[in-house]
Amino acid sequence: MTTSARPATPTRPGEVGLTSVTDVQDVVERARDRYLAAVVADTSGWSDGDRRRLEDLGFRGGDARGEAVRTLDLTIAEDGTPTRLLDNPALASLNSHHARFAERRGEVARYLPDVSVWTGVPARPTPQDWDDVRTLLGTGAVFGVGADAVLPDGWQTVESAGGVQLTGEAVPGAPDPEAVELTPEDVPEILGLIARTKPGPFLPRTIELGRYVGIRRDGRLVAMAGERLHPPGWTEISAVCTDERFRGQGFGRRLVLDVAYGIRQRGETPLMHAAAGNTGAIGLYQHLGFRLRERGAPLFVQVP
Structure with missing residues (x-):
């Protein structure tokens, strides 16, 4: 006889709870298609056979939430990396x-x-x-x-034009003493810098997606970078740009490393996207330790 389980309370972003072994396959497939991070179930009261069924599907125990919790990690890519x-x-x-x-x-x-x-x-x-x-x-x-x-x-x-994705597993980052936190009050100035430099779309509320920092000269914002997409375990560094009059001074490099450091401090890994034709930016990111990720x-x- 199939038994139901108390749903394990998801505690990590991107987890989904499994409530019954009867619908495990459907839940797992939907979670994969939706790019969720994991499926979790509290198997207290389950029969040994039902528990083994989960384990045969790749669910593993040892969760900090208790011995009865079984978790299926959905982050592993075809090459075995958690990407x-x-x-x-x-x-x-x-x-x-x-x-x-x-x-x-x-x-x-x-x-x-x-x-x-x-x-x-x-x-x-x-x-x-x-x-x-x-x-x-x-x-x-x-x-x-x-x-x-x-x-x-x-x-x-x-x-x-196509694009590339880069991951920063080997990028520890470094705080920059000149980097200043940008706030919603800075959005008009940010939009002006974006319009001049064209690093990609930046909308009125994009700044709410994460931490954005900049460098000022004579009180004016001349360079910036920040956080955009936030899959579980990862944070994208985006909006990297420098006013044309201040290029060549390493501001982009310094701000990428500053943002990467903040990402690392909360236990996550930085990633980046770049236009395939932007070989200068791609070369810089690779020099900082980012690696190109192969994907379709x-x-x-x-x-x-």
Whole structure:
């Protein structure tokens, strides 16, 4: 006879609780498609056979929440590294640390329009997911999906300059004595710097996604960097830019290391994204210790 379990209370962002062994396969598959970090269950009162069934599926014990808790780690990528969440960092973020910024339709999620341009779509979109994308984003919107996604009839990919992803497992970072914390009051000045330097989209509420720092000269903001996407265990460093008149002084390098240090201090790992053609930035990040992560190039699709 199958027994039910008390759901283990998720304590880490991106965890989902399993309430019964009867629906374990469905819960696990949905959690994988949504890029959640783990499935947890409190197996107190379960039969030995049901507990072994979980263990056969890869659930492991030894959780600090008690001997009865079994956890299935969903972060492991095909190469064995704990980077699977980075295949879809937007959805992993919106289903964990950044859930409060999410606008949802079914399993599809996007950031609120004044926060970020990123949209997260499940790994294997269903017909319902595509309908939800259309409803959530509207005709003409462009968004990214995994390289293996099968597009419905009438949906087309659009040309993209492409991008790369870099991970900073070997980057300890270093605090910078000149880095100043930026606040929402600084947003008008930040938007001015973004407009001059064009590092990528920065919206009125993007600053709420994490810690942003800058360097000032004569009271004016001349360089900045900060935190954007936040999958469990990772934080993206973004908006790295320097006013043209102050380039060549190492401000970008210093601010990346400052932000990376803050990420490391809370036990997480920094990551970065860069346009594939921005070889200067990619070279700098690699010099700092970031490594290029191989993954299938995402498809960019326009809603018909």
